[in-house]
Amino acid sequence: MPVRSTGFVAKCWAALLSGGLLAMLSPSTAVALPEYSTAEAGNPFVDGWYADPDIAIYDGKYWVFPTASKPYAEQTHLDAFSSTDLIHWTKHSNVLTTADITWAKYAVWAPAPVERDGKYYLYFAANDIQNNSQLGGIGVAVADRPEGPYKDALGKPLISQFHNGAQPIDQDVFIDDDGQAYMYYGGWHHNNVVKLNPDMTSLGTFDDGSTYKEITPENYVEGSYMFKRNGKYYLMWSEGGWTGPDYSVSYAMSDSPTGPFQKIDKVLAQDPAVAKGSGHNSVVNVPGTDTWYIFYHRRPLSETDGNHRQLAYDRMYFNPDGTIRRIAMQVKDNFADGNALGxxxxxxxxxxxxxxxxxxxxxxxxxxxxxxxxxxxxxxxxxxxxxxxxxxxxxxxxxxxxxxxxxxxxxxxxxxxxxxxxxxxxxxxxxxxxxxxxxxxxxxxxxxxxxxxxxxxxxxxxxxxxxxxxxxxxxxxxxxxxxxxxxxxxxxxxxxxxxx
The missing domain is CATH 2.60.120.560 (Exo-inulinase; domain 1)
Structure with missing residues (x-):
């Protein structure tokens, strides 16, 4: 599963480190431990127009799955990027295409990766449905390798209807320390959480018998993301307009994965000196450390095309009380990645x-x-x-x-x-x-x-x-x-x- 918490997984890593056992792990399982203040080799960190990055750690590598930021009808595939050091990235083209999903035609958005029991799952939204009579919503594909190819697991959407007013898009999957998997999703200013059954392809129910629980925080628009640190659950989301300079990231904290979630602060916003339209984020924790990075998309200052979005990451810091410091989009380039992107x-x-x-x-x-x-x-x-x-x-x-x-x-x-x-x-x-x-x-x-x-x-x-x-x-x-x-x-x- 993606490493997102300093709970059970991090404790296991800490035990390995303190015992000197990390050196005994093979290179395929040892995760690099970078300590950067930002993308030191420059943002964007990969070439091309991409958005909505979600990051996971699989077999010693960091994997980023973004949306192909193209005109609406051309969003028919997903690429992925892998790295052992967050500096050098390998592109994996067409890990999922609409040719592999019978019901998906276009608007393939916001991939959410997760691994369970040796299978790699990729959740995605497709067709940008506007009402319950249209075919589309959130689907799930599965593969035997992180780079795919991913195939449709159900032959239909996992969530195909509006529930609590939430458009079925922008999903994120989080597995808690007790093994329970949750999906957070929703557009149109509504945010739902659902339970995923152990098969990862069907929905469970909450104690009250419901399937869809609304947890919409203040100013929520889309792009929800969940992670856990020191026993606290952090819900992040995007607000503002995705083509506008006001696109940004806010967050809430809770003692429960289902909330309640009350907005604490806006932590990532445009910087008129650096970039605009920064949002739709994910987060990664370097195993065995308290080092965190926020991955997101943003638009170069001189670009006016809404689809001209690029992938970036910066360091994310916490205050002693667990709240997140506001994130500065830093500008650095040491050219260690062998290119001069940007x-x-x-x-x-x-x-x-x-x-x-x-x-x-x-x-x-x-x-x-x-x-x-x-x-x-x-x-x-x-x-x-x-x-x-x-x-x-x-x-x-x-x-x-x-x-x-x-x-x-x-x-x-x-x-x-x-x-x-x-x-x-x-x-x-x-x-x-x-x-x-x-x-x-x-x-x-x-x-x-x-x-x-x-x-x-x-x-x-x-x-x-x-x-x-x-x-x-x-x-x-x-x-x-x-x-x-x-x-x-x-x-x-x-x-x-x-x-x-």
């Missing part, structure tokens, strides 16, 4: 090799992230390989195009001889300041730019004393990126955050 280039020949982002010699090539920071701290490692020019960081950039100074914004760079330069571009170059620093041929420098209002400071290696400090308020916000001028260079360990 970066857009303007001129030059760019590649990722040896865990670094590289560009050949060019008279002004730049690559930008889809960010819009105003006040920030921006760090990166810069290695100037050859040439008479310089390489470094661009920021508060708008209107980028191919050409040496074809953008509006700022640039701070360093040359092979140790000259540090800060300037402003808007089709032409205006120098704002220069300095010198000691260098060795081909050496790597840690560069930092802090910008708060009109105050701009550039640091090189020494992060305490700025090499250049100026006041210039020409550009207030924009994208962050990297750039070369008449040189070849490489970049690594990019990190951007709001200035405090």
């Amino acid at each position: 970066w857009k280039t303007y001129g030059g020949t760019w590649s990722v090799a040896g865990g670094r982002y590289r560009v050949g010699r060019d008279l002004g090539a730049k690559s930008l992230l889809d960010t819009n920071f105003a006040d920030f701290t921006y760090d990166a490692d810069v290695t100037v390989n050859s040439g008479a020019g310089d390489a470094g960081l661009t920021f508060r950039v708008t209107k980028p195009s191919v050409g040496p100074d074809s953008y509006s914004g700022y640039y701070a760079g360093i040359s092979p001889s140790g000259k540090v330069v800060l300037g402003r571009a808007n089709g032409s170059w205006t120098e704002l300041g220069t300095a010198r620093t000691s260098v060795a041929p081909g050496s790597t420098h840690r560069m930092r730019v802090t910008a708060v209002g009109s105050s701009i400071k550039v640091f090189v290696d020494d992060m305490k004393t700025p090499k250049i400090s100026v006041s210039d308020g020409t550009y207030a916000s924009g994208a962050n990126g990297v750039r070369v001028f008449n040189t070849a260079a490489s970049f690594d360990n990019v990190a951007i955050g709001t200035a405090r």
Whole structure:
């Protein structure tokens, strides 16, 4: 089953760890124990338009099952992604398709994975039914392997009707420590919980004889998700409009898997500097630890198509009383995954090799992230390989195009001889300041730019004393990126955050 609690499963892992037995487990069963602050190799962590990610741990691997975020009629299949380290991901295409489900035609949404007794189950919604006379709802498919292929277990939907006003979509399956399985689901602002029988393909009943129990919390819209930590049950859900910037994640806590659930806080929302439309999440706990990650989808700032959603994850922290801290969408990229997803280039020949982002010699090539920071701290490692020019960081950039100074914004760079330069571009170059620093041929420098209002400071290696400090308020916000001028260079360990 997916590891979602620090109850019985986590206690077993803790016992193994404390006894030194983890080393005796085979590589196929030992789960990697990453300790990241976010997706350190960059969000999105996989390529393509996807949404509604649900994560499970199977046989020592993390498995993410998302919705294919395409036009309505093209949502006819599901892909999966697996990883041992949450950095390198393998794509498994078409683990489930409508060709394997006789009653499903389109709108295959929100896969929910779970393992039981050696069988792998994948719950999904299909056909986006609008009333009880239409065919569709929540189905269940089964496979002998995590990557499928998954086949229809019933030949019909498991839940095909509206109950308590809940559209049968956006299901999540949770197995409690006592072995009881529950499904949480619902759209149209209503949330139900049902019991699953041990066969995982039929519904049980509650003590009062009912099958469908409504547990709708305040502001619930869709995308419910359940996990357990330290004996407490956490219900998470999405609110707002899925195409709008107000899409977000809230949560409630309870002593029971069936509630009652009262909203505590909104913990994940759009950040106008990073991404919009963040929601429909899942959660994973690294076994044997109290390290948690929230997986979700979001929309890049420059995208207006509702289906242009990407998969991301960030660290999730808890307060001493068990409540969840508000989650910050962090911006980092150490290129350890061998790609530069999320970066857009303007001129030059760019590649990722040896865990670094590289560009050949060019008279002004730049690559930008889809960010819009105003006040920030921006760090990166810069290695100037050859040439008479310089390489470094661009920021508060708008209107980028191919050409040496074809953008509006700022640039701070360093040359092979140790000259540090800060300037402003808007089709032409205006120098704002220069300095010198000691260098060795081909050496790597840690560069930092802090910008708060009109105050701009550039640091090189020494992060305490700025090499250049100026006041210039020409550009207030924009994208962050990297750039070369008449040189070849490489970049690594990019990190951007709001200035405090």
